[in-house]
Amino acid sequence: KGVVRNNKLILFNGFIQSQSQTGEINNIEFNKTILTMNNFSTRTITTPKIQETSTLSLLQCFFNLGSSEKSILNCPYKKNKVEVAQNISRRIGMPLYIPLIALIGSFLLIHKRREKFGFLKKYLFFLISFFVLVFSEIMVKFSGLSLFNFLIYFLFPFTLMPIVYFMLIQSIKSENLI
Structure with missing residues (x-):
């Protein structure tokens, strides 16, 4: 006792x-x-890791919105800004790719099986979706290295979604589904 x-x-x-x-x-x-x-003394980590820091705190740290760096819990921006940018990209940017993958996957629902090369279309759309996922994972690693990479990572789904959506509507119209 x-x-x-x-x-x-x-x-x-x-x-x-x-x-x-x-x-x-x-x-x-x-x-x-x-x-x-x-x-x-303790052998455990006493400050929270970047992954355990809230997104709002990371955004304040990244854009220097706080009055001082000490007022933001676990703001390691000056020491490792690459990690802060990668975490913001992973938390906010990665969900932007989900609708893009869903739109690309929607092409699988409209192709006719009786087409001459219809079976190749499903593999093509799978490969396109796969490459978009691989691109997003690779770019998340490089998003913290420069502002250009950071912007490319966030703008890629926004520029591709309207294009894919327009192509999907055109494919639906050409198949006489609407």
Whole structure:
């Protein structure tokens, strides 16, 4: 049994085992012992990791919206701005690619099976979707390196979605589905 009071660990009715360098085990029995914990330091990480920091805090840190860097919890922008930009890209940018993949996948629903090369279309749309996913994962790694890469990562789905949507509407009209 034990109690913690004033940074002291008080243990009652127990024993302590220790092993010498030769392998011999020594037992020490006690009725009450007090261990001061002032001299000990933790081996765990005391500050939260960037992945554990909220998106709002990361955005404030990235755009320097706080009054000072110390007012934002875990703002490592000056030390590793690449990691901050990558985390923002992963949290905000990655969900932008989901509608793009869904639009590309919608082409699979409208192709006719009786077409001469219709079976190749499904593989083509799968490959296009796969390459968009690979592109997004690669660009998330490079988005923190420069402002250009950061903008390309965010603008790519916004520029491609209207184009793919227009092509999808044209394909639906040509198939006489609407």
